[in-house]
Amino acid sequence: MHELSIADAIAETVIEQATNHHASHVKHVSVRIGEANAVISEALIFCFEVIASSNPLLTGAQLKVDIIPHQARCRWCDCEFHVVQYITQCPRCGRWEAEMLSGTEFLIQDMEID
């Protein structure tokens, strides 16, 4: 259950940024998380709601989670494929030398404030 710590980390940064922008309330927060981080969106949203409900700046704030697919490209045959469970073997030529294209992102993208 690392979702609780991640939700906590998101809330901490959002509060810091909202304070810097003299916001009275945060309405939406969007994050981009690569599939390789093994984060469950529903659990993260639930944890964020629990944390948000105990902070006046965040009460009712909605978290939008974009999960970015884990994609790789084979260095030998250029085949692009979806990486499942960290297995980076090329499905076309069988080699294990793939370059990661996406799926390791871990970003707070933006927020909407009043």
Added chain:
Amino acid sequence: MSKVSIVQNILAVNERISNDIHQLLAERQVCTINLMSSAGAGKTTLLEQTIKRLKGRLEIGVIEGDVETSADAERIEAAGAQAVQIITQGTCHLEAHMVQIALNELDLEPLDILFIENVGNLVCPAGWNLGEDLKIVVVSTNRR
């Protein structure tokens, strides 16, 4: 209502604390190792043996992470090294702020090596840097 772009690593706060820890330990010339494995792979046993075998040659300190108990810190002390236990109360990995608090309870002056035994889990410990110089993963295999 206005939209504010942030575009910042979710773990930025942890990174900041991790950098502070790294700087402090570098100044004290302590080499720090974050030891990770799945539960029961043998981290504490490896530390006990390492402490016994390096006794008199290198001064070792250990920060022990555990979800519930302080049994591991007791094993480390019995092996002859300073130990501080962090009980994470359910959190499945150590975070930099926990290590920062634990460091206050260690006498860093004599130390050559600081081991941080992470919580037994191979998913999230990898994501949270703790100010270490090295990460080491212990893997146990079946005997045949």
